[in-house]
Amino acid sequence: MLTIGKLGTQAGVKVPTIRYYEQIGLLPEAERSAGNQRLYGRRALERLAFIRHARDLGFSLGAIRDLLSLSDDPDQPCAAADAIARTQLAEIESRIARLTALKVELQRMLVQCAHGTIADCRVIEVLGDHSLCSTDHRHAESEAAP
Amino acid sequence: MLTIGKLGTQAGVKVPTIRYYEQIGLLPEAERSAGNQRLYGRRALERLAFIRHARDLGFSLGAIRDLLSLSDDPDQPCAAADAIARTQLAEIESRIARLTALKVELQRMLVQCAHGTIADCRVIEVLGDHSLCSTDHRHAESEAAP
DNA sequence: CTTGAAGCTATGGTCGCTAGAGAGATTAGG
DNA sequence: CCTAATCTCTCTAGCGACCATAGCTTCAAG
Known part of the structure; x- marks a missing residue:
């Protein structure tokens, strides 16, 4: 399990940005440790990498939200x-x-x-x-x- | 003398934007009519056109502020x-x-x-x-x- | 003289973060 | 085991460059 800092480092996203993405619902609410710190697994890392990459390519967060909802539902047409x-x-x-x-x-x-x-x-x-x-x-x- | 609406039309700048520019000190405080409405002369129009053109060319308002203060001081080197x-x-x-x-x-x-x-x-x-x-x-x- | 357009101030929202305060959690070294 | 350093937590506020709205007042045309 990754702390938010490790996650940020691995995905190339700053820590406050991750919390911001959670706040606006782009990332699901993270699990918490006993001491209330966020913990992330591989899924979260992949999702965040997706977001980061799409941002790099100039997609707005709104477009990314759409893309994510598509990929959450992989039997829809492309x-x-x-x-x-x-x-x-x-x-x-x-x-x-x-x-x-x-x-x-x-x-x-x-x-x-x-x-x-x-x-x-x-x-x-x-x-x-x-x-x-x-x-x-x-x-x-x-x-x-x- | 131009009202703010006429000024905006002639310079291609929306009315709230002109008031915003005044608020942040990019335009001087305008004269007022008896009924408290802003009035503008040729100088203001030229200054606003300058700002508009520089914005079109992608200059930030900060850079424009610098350019304007330079142009207020025409004997300096270019x-x-x-x-x-x-x-x-x-x-x-x-x-x-x-x-x-x-x-x-x-x-x-x-x-x-x-x-x-x-x-x-x-x-x-x-x-x-x-x-x-x-x-x-x-x-x-x-x-x-x- | 009336009416409707245009003006006024003030506040709040947009987007995608970023920064800071002040407190608590965790980890590495001694 | 203790301390110090480094996270991490929540919360609020701010950036740039405006735009939108509300609830007024003023002005110009008919």
């Missing part, structure tokens, strides 16, 4: 899991496209920077006046910093 | 603004790289999905066992869904 992954793929592709547009814009700003004073800094100027952008694209809808 | 933009560019490039890795992984998962039942669905299986991933890369650090 189409649902496939659809979730497909949606996720489309989302990632669109994010890549938006980020690439932003990258081009930023590069253009930087190339034009003459390293003088703020007064004639292209970075500030371009940010202040959208019409100075290279293309007439509207920038992405809120591809905000993380 | 290097600081350049550095902020350069950091932003690096961040975006790293996110693109991570997302591209995730995309490849998801595509691989989908190709392998046998469209049978969950029992032999690769989507679930791959998510449950990282070692089944095509390459041995660790996935990105938390490139979470939006």
Whole structure:
């Protein structure tokens, strides 16, 4: 049996995150030791690894919840899991496209920077006046910093 | 003079967002009409457009705060603004790289999905066992869904 | 002068955690 | 066996960057 710390280490998930997952119902309530500490077995480790991996792949916790409920019920058709992954793929592709547009814009700003004073800094100027952008694209809808 | 609604429309920013920006000190406190409504002039519009544009380009509000304080001081050298933009560019490039890795992984998962039942669905299986991933890369650090 | 849209403040919710306080449990070394 | 160090426990609060709602007041058009 693993304590929460060992579990976290093995799955690559921080301890408070595990407790958070339990709190929101992604992980079942753990067994407890005599001294009230959580104890986990192989099943919990696998489930947590699943969650961790899916998070790494960009799935939301909501999508992961869906995937887990599918895998808890393994005789259902696979189409649902496939659809979730497909949606996720489309989302990632669109994010890549938006980020690439932003990258081009930023590069253009930087190339034009003459390293003088703020007064004639292209970075500030371009940010202040959208019409100075290279293309007439509207920038992405809120591809905000993380 | 513009009311907050007109300002929001012209700058492409929602009304509660403008009030939020004022609250966190990104916009100065607005003048008020006799009936206590906010009134804005050209300066405020320009400042808000600057913020909006920088947000579109993925700058955090913290970075925008720095850029704004630079632009309030136009005789300084431009290097600081350049550095902020350069950091932003690096961040975006790293996110693109991570997302591209995730995309490849998801595509691989989908190709392998046998469209049978969950029992032999690769989507679930791959998510449950990282070692089944095509390459041995660790996935990105938390490139979470939006 | 009335009505409906737009404004006001204040509070609370979202997502996916992360941090901290203060107390109790467990383990390793002496 | 005792102590010290390291977990672990619960609970609350906070992050960024907003959005939504409630219950008001103000304003502009007809």
